[in-house]
Amino acid sequence: MSDTGPADARRRFSLRTSRMEGFSDGIFAFAATLLVLDLVIPAVTSKDVGHRLAEQWPTYLAYLVSFATIGNAWLYHSVITEYLDRADAILYRLNLALLFFVSLLPFPTHMLAEYLSNQGDERIAVTIYGLNLLAISGFIAIVWHYALWQRLVTKDNSEADVRALTSKLDPSLVSYAVVIGIGLWRPGVAVILYLVIALFMIIPFRTVLLELRRRRRA
Amino acid sequence: MSDTGPADARRRFSLRTSRMEGFSDGIFAFAATLLVLDLVIPAVTSKDVGHRLAEQWPTYLAYLVSFATIGNAWLYHSVITEYLDRADAILYRLNLALLFFVSLLPFPTHMLAEYLSNQGDERIAVTIYGLNLLAISGFIAIVWHYALWQRLVTKDNSEADVRALTSKLDPSLVSYAVVIGIGLWRPGVAVILYLVIALFMIIPFRTVLLELRRRRRA
Amino acid sequence: MSDTGPADARRRFSLRTSRMEGFSDGIFAFAATLLVLDLVIPAVTSKDVGHRLAEQWPTYLAYLVSFATIGNAWLYHSVITEYLDRADAILYRLNLALLFFVSLLPFPTHMLAEYLSNQGDERIAVTIYGLNLLAISGFIAIVWHYALWQRLVTKDNSEADVRALTSKLDPSLVSYAVVIGIGLWRPGVAVILYLVIALFMIIPFRTVLLELRRRRRA
Amino acid sequence: MSDTGPADARRRFSLRTSRMEGFSDGIFAFAATLLVLDLVIPAVTSKDVGHRLAEQWPTYLAYLVSFATIGNAWLYHSVITEYLDRADAILYRLNLALLFFVSLLPFPTHMLAEYLSNQGDERIAVTIYGLNLLAISGFIAIVWHYALWQRLVTKDNSEADVRALTSKLDPSLVSYAVVIGIGLWRPGVAVILYLVIALFMIIPFRTVLLELRRRRRA
Numbered sequence: 001m002s003d004t005g006p007a008d009a010r011r012r013f014s015l016r017t018s019r020m021e022g023f024s025d026g027i028f029a030f031a032a033t034l035l036v037l038d039l040v041i042p043a044v045t046s047k048d049v050g051h052r053l054a055e056q057w058p059t060y061l062a063y064l065v066s067f068a069t070i071g072n073a074w075l076y077h078s079v080i081t082e083y084l085d086r087a088d089a090i091l092y093r094l095n096l097a098l099l100f101f102v103s104l105l106p107f108p109t110h111m112l113a114e115y116l117s118n119q120g121d122e123r124i125a126v127t128i129y130g131l132n133l134l135a136i137s138g139f140i141a142i143v144w145h146y147a148l149w150q151r152l153v154t155k156d157n158s159e160a161d162v163r164a165l166t167s168k169l170d171p172s173l174v175s176y177a178v179v180i181g182i183g184l185w186r187p188g189v190a191v192i193l194y195l196v197i198a199l200f201m202i203i204p205f206r207t208v209l210l211e212l213r214r215r216r217r218a
Numbered sequence: 219m220s221d222t223g224p225a226d227a228r229r230r231f232s233l234r235t236s237r238m239e240g241f242s243d244g245i246f247a248f249a250a251t252l253l254v255l256d257l258v259i260p261a262v263t264s265k266d267v268g269h270r271l272a273e274q275w276p277t278y279l280a281y282l283v284s285f286a287t288i289g290n291a292w293l294y295h296s297v298i299t300e301y302l303d304r305a306d307a308i309l310y311r312l313n314l315a316l317l318f319f320v321s322l323l324p325f326p327t328h329m330l331a332e333y334l335s336n337q338g339d340e341r342i343a344v345t346i347y348g349l350n351l352l353a354i355s356g357f358i359a360i361v362w363h364y365a366l367w368q369r370l371v372t373k374d375n376s377e378a379d380v381r382a383l384t385s386k387l388d389p390s391l392v393s394y395a396v397v398i399g400i401g402l403w404r405p406g407v408a409v410i411l412y413l414v415i416a417l418f419m420i421i422p423f424r425t426v427l428l429e430l431r432r433r434r435r436a
Numbered sequence: 437m438s439d440t441g442p443a444d445a446r447r448r449f450s451l452r453t454s455r456m457e458g459f460s461d462g463i464f465a466f467a468a469t470l471l472v473l474d475l476v477i478p479a480v481t482s483k484d485v486g487h488r489l490a491e492q493w494p495t496y497l498a499y500l501v502s503f504a505t506i507g508n509a510w511l512y513h514s515v516i517t518e519y520l521d522r523a524d525a526i527l528y529r530l531n532l533a534l535l536f537f538v539s540l541l542p543f544p545t546h547m548l549a550e551y552l553s554n555q556g557d558e559r560i561a562v563t564i565y566g567l568n569l570l571a572i573s574g575f576i577a578i579v580w581h582y583a584l585w586q587r588l589v590t591k592d593n594s595e596a597d598v599r600a601l602t603s604k605l606d607p608s609l610v611s612y613a614v615v616i617g618i619g620l621w622r623p624g625v626a627v628i629l630y631l632v633i634a635l636f637m638i639i640p641f642r643t644v645l646l647e648l649r650r651r652r653r654a
Numbered sequence: 655m656s657d658t659g660p661a662d663a664r665r666r667f668s669l670r671t672s673r674m675e676g677f678s679d680g681i682f683a684f685a686a687t688l689l690v691l692d693l694v695i696p697a698v699t700s701k702d703v704g705h706r707l708a709e710q711w712p713t714y715l716a717y718l719v720s721f722a723t724i725g726n727a728w729l730y731h732s733v734i735t736e737y738l739d740r741a742d743a744i745l746y747r748l749n750l751a752l753l754f755f756v757s758l759l760p761f762p763t764h765m766l767a768e769y770l771s772n773q774g775d776e777r778i779a780v781t782i783y784g785l786n787l788l789a790i791s792g793f794i795a796i797v798w799h800y801a802l803w804q805r806l807v808t809k810d811n812s813e814a815d816v817r818a819l820t821s822k823l824d825p826s827l828v829s830y831a832v833v834i835g836i837g838l839w840r841p842g843v844a845v846i847l848y849l850v851i852a853l854f855m856i857i858p859f860r861t862v863l864l865e866l867r868r869r870r871r872a
Contacts, residue, residue, distance in 0.1 A: 019239060019296040021673060026247025026462075029680025033688060033757040034251060041765050050778060067757070071750045078673040078746070092296070093420060096289045103251040103285070111259050124268060202747060237457060237514040244465025244680075252469060310514070311638060314507045321469040321503070329477050342486060455675060455732040462683025470687060528732070529856060532725045539687045539721070547695050560704060 015087040020095055024081075027099045028074040034106045035066050038113055058116030061191060062129075066109040068198035073102060073136050075202065079165060080144050085154040094146055098139035101132055108132045112191070126187040130180035133194060137176055141169045172201060233305040238313055242299075245317045246292040249324060253284050256328045276334030279409060280347075284327040286416035291320060291354050293420065297383060298362050303372040312364055316357035319350055326350045330409070344405035348398035351412060355394055359387045390419060451523040456531055460517075463535045464510040467542060471502050474546045494552030497627060498565075502545040504634035509538060509572050511638065515601060516580050521590040530582055534575035537568055544568045548627070562623040566616035569630060573612055577605045608637060669741040674749055678735075681753045682728040685760060689720050692764050712770030715845060716783075720763040722852035727756060727790050729856065733819060734798050739808040748800055752793035755786055762786045766845070780841040784834035787848060791830055795823045826855060 039059055042052035077098075087095075108129040115125040144165065147153055153162070175197050183190030257277055260270035295316075305313075326347040333343040362383065365371055371380070393415050401408030475495055478488035513534075523531075544565040551561040580601065583589055589598070611633050619626030693713055696706035731752075741749075762783040769779040798819065801807055807816070829851050837844030 015296070015300055019243065019299060022240060022243035022676060023247055023292060023296070025673065025676035025680050026243050027251055029677055030248055030251040030466075030684055031254075032753075033681055033684040034254070036685075036688070036757055036760050037255075037691075039761045041761075041768050053778075067754055071754070074677060075746060075750065078669070078677070081673060082669055092293060096293070096420070099250075100285055100289070103254055106254050107257040107259075114259050124271075202750070233514070233518055237461065237517060240458060240461035241465055241510060241514070244461050245469055248466055248469040248684075249472075252472070255473075310511060314511070314638070317468075318503055318507070321472055324472050325475045325477075332477050342489075451732070451736055455679065455735060458676060458679040459683055459728060459732070462679050463687055466684055466687040467690075470690070473691075528729060532729065532856070535686075536721060536725070539690055542690050543693045543695075550695050560707075 015089070015092065017081055017084050017087050020087055020092060021081050024077060024095065024099060025074075027103050028070060028077070031103050031105055032067055032070045032074075035063050035070075035109060038106065038110045039063055059113040061195070062109045062113040062116065065191060065195045065198060066105055068195060068202060069133055069136065070102060070105060072198050072201045073098075073140060076140050076165075076169065077143075080140070080147065083153045083162075083165075084147060086152055088150060088152060091143065091146060091150070091152060094139065094143050098136065098143060101135040101139060105132055105136070116188070116191070122187040123184060126183040126190050127180060130176060130183050130190060130194065134173065134176040134180065137169070137172050141173060144169060168201065172197065233307070233310065235299055235302050235305050238305055238310060239299050242295060242313065242317060243292075245321050246288060246295070249321050250285055250288045250292075252324050253281050253288075253327060256324065256331055257281055277331040279413070280327050280331040280334065283409060283413045283416060284323055286413060286420060287351055287354065288320060288323060290416050290419045291316075291358060294358050294383075294387065295361075298358070298365065301371045301380075301383075302365060304370055306368060306370060309361065309364060309368070309370060312357065312361050316354065316361060319353040319357060323350055323354070334406075334409070340405040341402060344401040344408050345398060348394060348401055348408060348412065352391065352394040352398065355387070355390050359391060362387055386419065390415065451525070451528065453517055453520050453523050456523055456528060457517050460513060460531065460535060461510075463539050464506060464513070467539050468503055468506045468510075470542045471499050471506075471545060474542065474549055475499055495549040497631070498545050498549040498552065501627060501631045501634060502541055504631060504638060505569055505572065506538060506541060508634050508637045509534075509576060512576050512601075512605065513579075516576070516583065519589040519598075519601075520583060522588055524586060524588060527579065527582060527586070527588060530575065530579050534572065534579060537571040537575060541568055541572070552624075552627070558623040559620060562619040562626050563616060566612060566619055566626060566630065570609065570612040570616065573605070573608050577609060580605055604637065608633065669743070669746065671735055671738050671741050674741055674746060675735050678731060678749065678753060679728075681757050682724060682731070685757050686721055686724045686728075688760050689717050689724075689763060692760065692767055693717055713767040715849070716763050716767040716770065719845060719849045719852060720759055722849060722856060723787055723790065724756060724759060726852050726855045727752075727794060730794050730819075730823065731797075734794070734801065737807045737816075737819075738801060740806055742804060742806060745797065745800060745804070745806060748793065748797050752790065752797060755789040755793060759786055759790070770842075770845070776841040777838060780837040780844050781834060784830060784837050784844060784848065788827065788830040788834065791823070791826050795827060798823060822855065826851065 040056060042056060108125070111125045112122075112129045115121040148162065148166075176194075179190050179193045179197070182193065258274060260274060326343070329343045330340075330347045333339040366380065366384075394412075397408050397411045397415070400411065476492060478492060544561070547561045548558075548565045551557040584598065584602075612630075615626050615629045615633070618629065694710060696710060762779070765779045766776075766783045769775040802816065802820075830848075833844050833847045833851070836847065
């Protein structure tokens with residue numbers, strides 16, 4: 001709706017980032033919270049409750065991986081918007097595609113939990129799940145690279161910051177692609193690896209290390 | 219509640235747009251995410267899982283169309299609030315009517331998914347669905363034309379911008395009306411056409427074209 | 437947590453209103469959207485779908501009344517925060533009590549829809565529903581009167597504005613109390629009256645009238 | 655993603671608090687509203703509806719405790735962000751861990767409601783529920799102490815304010831730990847005590863007292 005002519009092209013592209021942030025925060029928050037609906041309370045049976053809960057481990061594992069992945073995606077998204085100076089019409093659309101896959105995640109998560117203990121079906125469930133994780137990671141990287149390419153990022157960031165963010169986003173894509181491959185042979189192992197990737201991206205090992213080193217010197 | 223006398227009529231009408239944006243972002247985000255609850259995981263049967271998932275195509279199609287429509291409505295809504303300088307008591311109400319139909323959409327979506335493969339019922343389901351889409355589009359246009367009429371839009375927009383937004387909103391109403399008519403004869407075709415309309419409105423063909431042309435010249 | 441001594445009492449009470457607005461917008465938006473989950477799709481039977489949908493009228497009526505009430509409560513809440521200059525610790529708590537009853541509303545709404553066509557039970561369902569509506573209206577009035585009493589409202593509002601808001605909030609309490617009484621004899625009539633109250637509070641009759649008169653003169 | 659070197663370490667840590675607030679408000683609001691889905695409407699039976707509703711008391715009690723706890727956690731969280739000047743990468747992660755336990759709460763709440771009237775199972779349900787409450791309280795305290803330690807809080811707060819917040823957060827941890835212990839012997843009593851803790855933290859006894867005293871003197 002903002003495409004009338006090349007003359008005022010530059011100004012027309014400028015959109016505040018506040019609506020994009022508000023809508024994204026909403027989708028991330030609901031998708032993360034909706035996951036809890038999949039956690040099934042085992043019915044009262046003769047078995048003791050601890051045993052019954054333990055039987056639900058695939059549900060809990062799927063919940064944990066999905067929450068960690070959405071939390072992680074939000075973290076990176078919030079760092080990107082931190083650098084964003086303004087948005088344009090195409091960035092809004094790319095962001096919408098990212099949010100589509102974020103809000104879709106509860107579905108493969110539910111499927112994963114349902115099929116994880118079922119021999120024949122878990123392979124396809126884990127693969128679909130992995131493709132969704134890859135799509136989320138992929139669109140975060142696309143949003144970031146598009147913003148860099150179109151110079152929508154604010155000027156007062158050092159080159160080092162930009163490289164640091166890029167250096168974390170791009171390898172995650174490769175990791176997801178590799179684990180999707182592993183999942184075709186070993187579905188259970190792949191789910192564990194998805195958790196490892198999410199936790200590895202969430203925990204800021206180097207920041208903690210550098211901070212500790214800095215404090216020891218000071 | 220802001221109607222005590224004509225003397226201070228102008229000032230009383232001024233409301234910040236921030237609450238309207240926050241509440242709208244919430245409803246848009248939640249309605250979009252709620253759709254995922256309708257995606258049914260097929261029960262484990264003797265058929266293989268790929269086949270079972272494929273049988274659910276009406277659900278997935280309905281999900282896709284509804285998400286694209288809500289995403290699209292949010293896009294236009296955020297462009298409108300971008301231009302908005304302030305809101306007034308009536309704009310708040312018109313916006314509320316828009317949000318009513320946005321938050322209602324999961325219901326006809328669910329009905330569509332349920333009835334789409336059922337001969338007799340799909341006609342009425344597709345018609346109700348189309349009317350909901352038309353209502354969303356209609357109220358976005360009403361909100362926009364009301365804001366223009368009451369001069370609530372900020373001054374520093376070019377006439378071209380305003381015409382560009384109008385030139386996209388108004389034809390969409392005609393398209394929806396036409397497709398609702400088509401749906402009475404060919405319900406399945408209508409659903410595909412609703413997806414086409416949403417994608418056509420989301421993808422900024424002219425922006426991309428103009429941007430590419432501008433870059434080639436630069 | 438902000439109660440250490442009378443010396444800095446005034447400053448300690450000052451809280452930004454932004455978090456209160458964000459959290460309130462979230463609760464209002466989710467409660468309004470959650471209502472849609474109660475709209476039941478009638479199962480495919482031999483009866484035609486139009487007939488089956490028509491049988492669900494109590495559900496649709498309850499949905500409409502609840503959405504209108506929540507939308508209305510949000511409208512008044514956003515006007516109140518428009519006047520708010522700052523918040524204090526007690527206003528935050530009163531607002532929390534209001535949000536409790538807003539987020540509770542889907543429950544009596546569901547009960548109303550379930551019991552509305554059932555002779556013996558509809559009386560208690562309508563009464564509980566009315567008490568919830570009364571609590572929402574009551575806490576909006578309490579939040580508003582508390583803010584006036586503690587002079588948390590911004591200075592640049594005319595006395596007329598403040599009286600206008602008060603003159604709409606307080607009668608609504610009386611209306612709800614009266615209709616709860618009516619509901620004990622005529623449950624069905626009460627539900628219709630709740631819709632009338634909500635619509636009457638939403639539609640700014642006087643504003644529209646005054647605006648039309650102003651325009652005719654200009 | 656912001657860990658490239660010690661040189662620009664200080665600046666890199668600065669993140670706006672607005673995204674963190676928006677995402678947190680979303681999760682808090684959604685978790686609080688989602689609880690309402692657990693309130694079951696008793697099916698129409700020969701018993702009268704008042705009796706049927708009364709039988710659901712564990713559900714209503716669990717709902718009340720969880721809403722009060724989430725509301726309370728939001729209150730303290732909003733006071734913390736009131737003092738926050740900026741955020742850093744680690745604070746974002748600690749906040750994410752807090753939000754994990756907030757969005758998880760509907761699950762043990764549901765379990766509590768399901769098992770509360772069941773002799774053998776209620777002990778484990780109450781214990782898991784208590785651990786979740788402890789985790790929420792614990793991470794709020796961790797977020798607060800981390801912000802103090804890293805001097806992320808704004809300078810213009812008095813020492814008294816900071817001590818006041820700390821003096822309420824830390825005892826709550828001890829209370830939860832004690833009540834978890836009590837719950838192993840007396841599950842029902844523990845649930846009541848969790849409600850007492852939440853209400854005790856919500857109601858600002860000292861603020862009210864001091865305010866009344868101040869007004870009497872003025």
